[in-house]
Amino acid sequence: MDAEWKDPVRILILEHEPGDIELLQFELKKGGLQYTSRVVQQRKEYEEALRDFRPDIVLSDFVLPDFDGAAAFYVAKEIAPGTPFIIVSGTIGEENAVDLIKAGVTDYVIKDKLFTVVTKIARALKESREHREKKEQDEKLAKYARELERSNRELEEFAYVASHDLQEPLRMVGSFLQLLQQRYGDKLDKEANEYIYYAVDGAARMKRLIGDLLNYSRTNREWVIEQVDIAAVIGDALNNLAAGIRESGAIIHVDEMPHLAADPAQMLQLFQNLVGNAVKFRKAGIPPVIAISAVRNDTGWLFSVQDNGIGIDNQYAEKIFVLFRKLHHNAKFEGTGIGLSIVKKIVERHGGKIWFESEPGKGATFYFTLKPLHK
């Protein structure tokens, strides 16, 4: 008997032949089973017993005075769902038995082989407990998943609404400070104008932060999948970065690029952020040389964006992808610390991974994989 089953097993016996009842009790005792039982034979008392005796298992004859084993099974299923149900019968044929098992009956014992009953009870109880535990666990997991999904959605909605509503008052601060400077700047001394400068600068930086945060939260909210021409996307990204590329004298090589099912706006953002970083974090006085390439792998594509810039110390490997995390002062490299967080999120949403290889002063190569998405 299953060692984990500590209390006496509550067995409901549905049987009307006194001889058979005795034999069954004998087998149960012989098998060393700790149990209490109730014996019933009419449908009405059977239904009552299911309710107030609350059996751990039902042993039922197939032929009964006012109904049969199959009907008894459906009654148990209705009143005490999940209770293991074993048919004990001398007359049940193999074919009947198979049908009953298919319908959900746990097991059957032929009266000639009544000695197997204890083993079968033990197995049924074990399976039923495992089944219940798994069901409870599944329900728990599903509940966590639902909660997580809801809290994520709330967080995204919050970020979106907050960043949108934050822009309004900020625009007021920025605009009126500018107006103050324009209209009264010549009436104020150098120091006062400097104060205004810092306030305007702060407001402008806050605006960029909010804009990037909006982009970040949008990455989760909006989602379109179509066949994307990555070469064209990179072309658009380079166009958007034209001023920085021209000013730095950057040289950019783009290998042959695939078409793949992805979100086009997110692909643009992905390449624009990575190439933008490669241009931004250049060594002083050395024009950036950037190479973008793509190779097929098992699940999709492996892309790389290589530069000859200032490089990244490996101790920051994790940190650089964290929201708002920056490695440099604003005075040296302007930024909000959101760009790579967006990149990581986009890659992960496309079933991929992102990492980099770099040494300080020797440039950096960002690698990421993308899996073609299904509509």
Add this chain to the structure above:
Amino acid sequence: MKEINLLLVEDNPGDVLLARIAFEKSRFPVNFHVALDGEEALNFLYKKGKFSGADTPDLILLDLNLPAKSGAEVLADVKGDESLKVIPVIILTTSQAEWDIIQCYKLHANCFVNKPFGFDSFDKVVACIEEFWFGIVRLPGN
């Protein structure tokens, strides 16, 4: 030159002031009217109550994020009214949501403009609106 009646529908007094200052510099004779919410805008357009003597505007600048009756609802009302629908409506909003843009054009907004950040940019946007809508475009009845 005939005076141009402009109706700004805007609940934020700061934005009202910014627009007023920007339009002050206009080379066009602009008669600047303000409605602080959607309800007031419709009362102005239908010359109801205290607006019984109001001018019919030649151009409407409409914010989207308004208390109670939203900008989109005002837009739908204006464009659904036989006599008001000829008035060009310019949406002036901070919203960059694609959904808002599409919805406004579906409701027959004449154009959709984002409120820029900083007074200089705001000033530029207003100057463009003036040049185009008062200088280049022929408006009905002018």
